[in-house]
Structure formats: C-alpha cells, structure tokens
Amino acid sequence: MVLLSLAYHSLRNRLLTTALTVVSIALSVALLVGVEQVRRGARESFSNTISQTDLIVGARGGSLQLLLYAVFRMGSATNNISYESYQILARHPAVEWTIPYSLGDSHRGFRVVGTTEEFYTRYRFRRHRKIEFAAGRAPREIFEVAIGSDVASALGYKIGDAVTLTHGVASGRGILDHDDRPFRIQGILARTATPVDRSLYIPLEGMEAMHMDWADGAPPMPGEETPAASIRKEHLQIKQITAFLLRARSRIDTLRLQREINTFEDEPLMAIIPGVALNELWRTIGYAEDALSVVTAFVLVVGLLGMLVSLYTSLNERRREMAILRAVGAGPRTIIFLLVTESGLLALAGTVLGVGLAYALALTAQPLVERHFGLFIPLVRPTAAGWAYLSAVVVAGVLIGFVPAVKAYRNALADGLGVRL
C-alpha cells in the first residue's frame, strides 16, 4: 500500500511524461478496442444482411456465387430455374413462404429485381426488421417499380418518375435499353443498410413483360413489339426465375428440404443455408480482418515501448530518489516493486482510458457511421477474449516494468548511499 502510494505520487510528480505515456497507451488501446468493435459490427451487419430465410435456392452451381447474386446483388447466375419447379417447391407442405427473385436487368448500374408481394411482407433483415417505405407503396401493376434508398439518393429519383431499364447488368447507359416500356416509380424503400438499398424492385410480371416478344435473347424488330399499354397481367406467362428465398415451417424441415432440393429430379437445383454460407464467406474475407488486428497489435507494442523508454530515461534523474529510499531501508526488492508498480499503473490507466475513449468515440460516431457506411457498431461489453487482451496489456505493462526496475536495482547497488548530484 505504501509503495502503491509512492508509485502514484512519483508518477504524479512527473505529470507531463506520465500523461503523455498514458495517452499513448490509451490511444493504442482505443484503436485495438475500436477495431474490434468495427470488426464485430461489420460481422454482425454481415450476418444480419438477411434473416429468417432458411434456404436460398438457385440453379446448381457454386454456393458462394448463389449467395453473392441472391443476397449481395453481385455477379450473376449461370442458369435460371423454371417457374414450374419453383411452384412445386413453393407449394411443398414443409414450406411456409417463398420470395422469388428474377435477376439480370439493371438501371444505371443498379440491379433490377423482379419479385412478388411476398418480398415486401416476408423479407427480414437484422433479425426482425422488415421492408418499409420511406415514400409511396409497393408496386402492384406491371410497369411499376419500387427503388432502394441508395438508388433514390444516388440518382435523385422521386415518386412518379419514369425509369428505363437496361438488359444485362452493364453499368452506365445500356446498349439494350427497354426504352419502349418505361417503369413508373411508386415506392421508395426506407434505408436498410443492406444490399436491398442498391436495387430496383419490379413485379415478376414486369420482368416478363419487358422481355415480351424477345427471341433468343434479342429484342423484337422495331414496330413488332406489343405496345406497353396493351400488356395485361393475364397475358403474361412467367417462365422462369433466377432464385428464391425459402422459409420452412420448422428448422427440422429445413434440412429435409435442403436435401430434397439438392436431389430435385426435374432440374439441377441447389439450396444453401444463408447463415452457413455467410459464415463461410466471412472466413474467406477474414484475412483482411486478421491483417488489421496484427497492425493494431503492433501499434499497441509501440505504445508499450514508449512507456518503457520514458520510464527508463527517467531513471537517471531518479538515482537520488532511489538512494534516499535505500537509506530509509528500502531493499532492492522494494525498488523493483516500486518501478514495476509504476509501469503497471501506467498501463492500467492507459487501458482504462483507452477503453473509455473507444466507447465514447463509438457512441458519438455510431449514428454517423451507420448513416454513411451502413455499418452498425454495437456498443457491447468486450468479449471474454476482449477482456483477455485488455488484461494482457496490463500484464505486459507490468512485465515491461521489470526492465527499468532491474536497471534501477543495479544503479542502487552501485550507488549505495553515495550519489552526489
């Protein structure tokens, strides 16, 4: 207790150095904690991109590819699946609901998704959140469209605007515009901070109508197309979709359904469990994460080395102090203990301040980061591993203290009571 108070007073006496050391440790700890928070936030956001969907079904191919085009609107499907197969599975007794997606068209770089009413009622992300409208309503008629919030803000669209969709997913102005059949914006989706924001949503029938009279992937000759005004839903026969999301009645049904779909006889299909696939994908990109952690660890090492340097260089001016302590009866062990305690206190103060700093920063930056990056940083207590890292910082501080402590001990032995300054 005496030594603790001595260490405290000694540190306070060198207030500026102490403060600088503590701040440098605090900053590196804050960086460590902050990176961890962003990492968890990114991971959380990532695995909550889609919720309550048990299976994603597409044509047989790579599971990663299916995940990318169905959830992240990236890449494209090699094959479509027939509408009949979809309907057989959608009516399966173990299936609670399905959301069909028909992909392949775009609008100025944003993907167009043909889907049904189910998307607006059933789709969930971040556990329980559903699709909501910032303005307007869900499209009902063939040539109506709802747009994601990123689309709306990037292109400055409002309700009632007409948009022309492009065949294929090239960005910029498409070569094959469906300009004969424009879509009218009926709804703007509220921001979800998921890839949902980056798409336009039209009815499945709209997707079909756009490609009406097309043959072998080529548009009809001018003058041969059916005028948009005369197309009715009843005339349209939906032939194929790209993928669908599926919710099973129970989790136990999920596995059975997955097996059934993977061995579906009429057509080669594939069903993936989104959570599992997302997990796999996260591990693939996890290397970037690891690299970041390594950099943070180095910053922390630098912070601790800074402390070592400041303690070590202070020893020369403290030779007198050590001699006095020796004279009043402090043994070398006491002197070692004193310096180790000082170093431990610095590391502890730095760690506590750093954690506080990280949380304060997260608290203030949270809404900003969510708005600009769509990344929700959760304010959660450190994990068990987090606590272990933080304790390791303090322990490292204590261990580092032994370097100046041993030096001070050697000085004290050499000086005895005879330092003349």
Added chain:
Amino acid sequence: MTPAAGRGWAIEMEDARFSYRGGPEIVRIGGLRVEAGEHVFIFGPSGSGKTTLLGLLAGVLRATSGRVSILGQDLTAMKPSGRDAFRASHIGYIFQLFNLIPYLSVRDNITLPCRLNAERRRRLNGTPMEEAAGRIATHLGMGSLLGENVSRLSVGQQQRVAAARSLMGTPELVIADEPTSSLDFDHRERFVELLFQECREANSTLIFVSHDQSLMPMFHRTVSLTEINEAM
C-alpha cells in the same frame, strides 16, 4: 575496553577492510568503538574514505573482511536483505543535501521510515504516525510546514526535515553525512544543537561526519578518519 555500566556498544569495528572487487583497499580500520548514546564527530576530509565508511556502518556495503557490528549485531554476517531490514529498523540517515523525496509532502517524507518499516512503527508506542511526525517537526521549528511540498523549503528547512525523518521511530543510531555543509555558520550550530537535543530525547547514538572542524568542539568525542583509516 568495555562500555560504561548499563550501556552496550553502538558500533564496533575490528580490522574492518573494504575494497571494491579487484580494486585497492579503501578502508582499513583496526578498531573503532562507539558507546550507545555517544555523540561522535568523525572528521573526514574528502578522499579519506568517508563515504565508504558510512556505507559500511549503514550496511549498504559489506566489509570484505573483519567485523562491523552495529548494536551488537554483526553486519558482515548478514545477507544484503537482512542489512536492508536492519538499517530500516535501527538506523536514521541524513544526507549532505537533497535528502527528501521531491514528490512527497513534508509530513509524508518524515513518516516514510515508519511507513516502510514495522519496527520503526512499533516504536512509536501507539502514537499515530502523523502525530509523532508533527511533534518532531514542531521541536525542530517546522510545525507549520507539515503540509508543504518539499520543493518550497529552503535548504536549512530541508535539512531539518531530514533530521526529523531520521529520528522518526527513535532509531538507536543516527548517521549524519555532512548535514550542515550547505548551511551558514549560525544555522549550523543551531542545527547541531537541535540534533543533539532530539538524539538525547530518543536515546540515540549520533555519528556526525564532516570535513568542517569548526563544529568539533560541540561534541563529546572526535575521531579523525585520516588517523584511523590505515588504508589511506
């Protein structure tokens, strides 16, 4: 030679020699005895081995050969940690200058030996540390400065604080290493008188080392280091 009735030897040195490893002999003292309660002036000009002698007496250094006994205990037979503990329990030490821990208050500097050592605490006989410190400080005319930061004190005040600290918990032996060299003459005498008074009250033996012979007449006994140190 035996000590006066009822008293023991505070210091006994017999053929005590000291040299740093491989170096020349710095101290060789055939015999030096100080009775408990004596106030001895050791005249030690620079280069007489004064610092080494003090190191031996305080147990910071260990005699290479011979015997150094303090209060009847042979320091040469003790381990370094044992000597540290012995010094903490039984010896008060005053440096020439810069006696104080700069980041502690006057009060905390004075109580430091008691806080670091249980034996010195025990000898306060139940008086709270702060009260004992206050009493000594008052005797030394420092009563009003207890809460002060030591850096605000004059050199003379600092030396009195050092004296107060060395006397806390009434150690049997007080060693003062040129404590007055930074004071002007009037203050020197006054300081030595105060030191005597306190040592008498505590029944402490006082070893006062100085190269300044003007204070010699105030002491019962004077030893010249140049004479007894045969290594020089």
Added chain:
Amino acid sequence: MQLVLALLIGLAPLAAAQGKRAHRGHAAHEHGAAAINIVIEGTTGIVEFEAPAEGVFGFEHAARTAAQKKQVEAALATVRTKGGEMVQFDAGRGCRWEAKSVEVVREAGEEHAEVKAEYTVACAQAPGGSRLRFGVSRMFPRIERVQVQVLNGAQQAGLGVRGDRGTIVLTR
C-alpha cells in the same frame, strides 16, 4: 456495408471459379472428411452424421472376410451408441441420445460407400446458451475434418472442425 461489399467484389472471380465445380446432391465424398448437421428446436434436436465408409471402418468395398464383417459391425455399433461423444452438448443440459438409423449406403455403380446416421436428441433443458464440442476424430482417427452445420432457432451456423478443435456457441 459498402465496406464489406468492396471486399466482396474481389471475390467475384473466386465465386465464378467455384461455380464451375460440379455440385452434387449429397455431401461430396471426400476421404478424411465427415459432415454433421444439427438442428435444435427448444429442447429437442436432430443430428445427422455422414462420412465416407473408409473413415469409419477403414475400407469401402463390401465386407468379405469374417474379420471385415466384424470390423464393420463394431464400427457401426460405435456410431450407433456414441453419437453423444461425437457431438457433445453441455453436460448440464441433460441431453439423451437415440440413434434413429445407422446405415451404410452404397449407390449403384459407385465404388464409394457412405455411413449415414441420424439421431434424435432430447434434453432436459434447452441447450441454447451453451457450447457444442466435437469428438469425431477421437472416435474415428481417419476422419480429420468435419463440416458442421447448425440450425438452432434463428441461428444458422457453419463450422469446419479440424481434429475436434472448435466449438459453436448456441444462441438462446
């Protein structure tokens, strides 16, 4: 999210490459590997175990000698009775295992054979909030890695377990 998306863009070629690989209806037959599916609903669960026969009893052809038959029988008996050691629920939850089926499946015209097992698990207390551990490789040293899939309420988790290292925390 854009941050993550930016990372994903770099993966598009990877996805395309993976797409070229044939994907089969059942878990790819890969020696040294096994697949485990775990579904938990409240206090009950279903566990499926699937591994190449080679990993379970050392060969895949039909047992010919009496010794081989014995070997197969012993291995299948282990699969039947030791499900709870291959997938370890928290001991405090009081989970009882029952093997519903254990079979060796050899598809016509294929050289490979799979061991498939299905278990039901009934726990005194829902295992949500506890940790799942694995002991497949300890049981069958030829099986080095296990692809685990867990469905537990809203939780969907996948984990590649190598040499029984790795755990899955079940959410409540």
